[in-house]
Amino acid sequence: MAIIRPARPSDAEELSTVEHAAYANYVDHAGVRPEPMTEDFSPLIGDERVWVAEHEGAVMGLLVLTTRPDHLLLDSIAVSPDAQGMGIGRRLLEFVEEHARAHGLGEVRLYTDEAMTSNIDYYLRRGFVETRRAVDQGRRRVFFTKHLG
Template sequence: MDGVIDPPSSAHRLTPENLAAKAGTETVFLATVGKALVGCVFVAESHDHFYVGKLAVAPTAQGAGVGKRLLGAVEQFARESGKPILELQTRIELIDNQKAFGRMGFVETARTVHEGFDRPTSITMRRVLG
């Protein structure tokens, strides 16, 4: 996403250590093909919903439904946990992501501003599980 989103992605600050810590406090779902990791998503529990973050699919697996299957697993987890809402954020510039999430039933609920910016930089989207 370098050169596409501003501010730069927080993925640049991910390390094995802070990913391990994140996995210790959140639920992580992995997608594999054979022994190859092709996607992941982290899910953080809130009082009335699950926050879906760090959804990533390897470039070689994009367009194959990996992200949709990961979100399907998150939805099942949320239902089993009694949380009726999924929430996520996507960047303003990532219009294709906004459209894809919209096709999966997510709707925009807010726009937020990263520190130091004078314009919205992210869109919050929610999906109420039916």
């Protein structure tokens, strides 16, 4: 079982490696590099916005979160291809909900690229509701919300 912990500055390079590996297949599929592949983790770690899923001492997944006054924004989630199927993505999403509740927030929001159809299906299966589709920063995005009970 993966543990979720705050990212440390020493994790930055490994986080970048995980994110690149997790999103690499979308470059061919969507024809562009997904935005998370350009992430500079150092300032995000300094702002305490990055969380790590660690399994047997290795970083297997990550979250980038932004706390807003009325919701928690899931900016990025990635699981290493080597760890897919181990329940790490599910555990990360559970953590997102726990984190939102702990901060008194009753809603989680996220968005994904419209070409990432497997992500869209994944979020729908986990109780997220599509709220809209729009071009945002030159990319076609699908926006989701999940109200926490």
